[in-house]
Amino acid sequence: MSRRERERQIRNKRIKRARTLKRNMILTFMTICFVFIIGFTIDGFRSNAKDNQAVSYKYYTTITVENGDNLWAIANTYADQEHYESTEQYINEVVKMNHLQDEQIYSGDTLCIPYYSNEFKQ
Numbered sequence: 001m002s003r004r005e006r007e008r009q010i011r012n013k014r015i016k017r018a019r020t021l022k023r024n025m026i027l028t029f030m031t032i033c034f035v036f037i038i039g040f041t042i043d044g045f046r047s048n049a050k051d052n053q054a055v056s057y058k059y060y061t062t063i064t065v066e067n068g069d070n071l072w073a074i075a076n077t078y079a080d081q082e083h084y085e086s087t088e089q090y091i092n093e094v095v096k097m098n099h100l101q102d103e104q105i106y107s108g109d110t111l112c113i114p115y116y117s118n119e120f121k122q
Helices: 003-054 071-078 087-097
Strands: 057-064 110-117
Touching: 071 087, 071 110, 087 110
Parallel strands: none
Antiparallel strands: 057 110
16 A cells, blocks of 8 residues: 555545544534423423413502491402412502501592402403
């Protein structure tokens, strides 16, 4: 075997190894990308499913205070424990929203009160 033939064989083997290495790197990169895409897609579906179950919207309505009503009774009707740590927290929000001096309300007063609903209203 001549020296040129030997050099050509060596060069061809190097080219073949380089192509094989490049192909393997590309396949590895594509596999890693595919795994990440599948993982993020599955995680996105799971997180959307959780979010859709837990979505609630905050709304405001006005009520007219009737005889015998107090803020505690109103809070028991409109406040829920998912969005307020305590009944006192809800009452404090109603007092601030309506610029009340204290928790005293009177028959005929109109109050703006918050409430939450899972239904989206426009």
